[in-house]
Amino acid sequence: MAEAVFNQFLKEKGISNEFQVDSAGTSSLHEGEQPHRGTRQKLMEHQISTEGMFSRPVVEEDGQLYDYIVCMDASNVRNFLQMVDVSNKSEVLRFLDLTVKPMDVPDPYYTGDFEETYQLCRNGCEVLLEKILDDRMAGN
Numbered sequence: 001m002a003e004a005v006f007n008q009f010l011k012e013k014g015i016s017n018e019f020q021v022d023s024a025g026t027s028s029l030h031e032g033e034q035p036h037r038g039t040r041q042k043l044m045e046h047q048i049s050t051e052g053m054f055s056r057p058v059v060e061e062d063g064q065l066y067d068y069i070v071c072m073d074a075s076n077v078r079n080f081l082q083m084v085d086v087s088n089k090s091e092v093l094r095f096l097d098l099t100v101k102p103m104d105v106p107d108p109y110y111t112g113d114f115e116e117t118y119q120l121c122r123n124g125c126e127v128l129l130e131k132i133l134d135d136r137m138a139g140n
């Protein structure tokens with residue numbers, strides 16, 4: 001969900017060609033599958049596309065390719081860091097740690113509350129994009 005929301009923000013700002021956004025799981029349980037139907041439905045309500053999105057597991061190269069590794073919860077941070085040797089250029093962070101309400105993003109697969117997750121993703125994506133743009137301006 002966060003990938004789709006972030007991509008929508010980039011599109012709205014006209015800067016999507018400046019970013020490579022991808023998401024991956026710390027398990028291969030749903031590899032090759034589309035986002036959960038509840039996620040797709042919630043995003044459709046907000047006219048946000050999930051076209052071309054399929055689940056994939058984290059791979060070693062992720063730690064070298066991306067400037068920001070954003071994990072939805074603390075266990076994903078731990079799992080990612082155990083799976084991947086992160087380069088000095090990658091920053092690994094818990095998604096909502098950038099917001100005024102640092103917390104794990106609840107998994108709507110278990111909670112059933114896709115609206116709560118959507119709102120948290122919107123807030124987190126706004127703050128993440130602001131951080132990335134600020135880092136760019138500062139030359140980081």
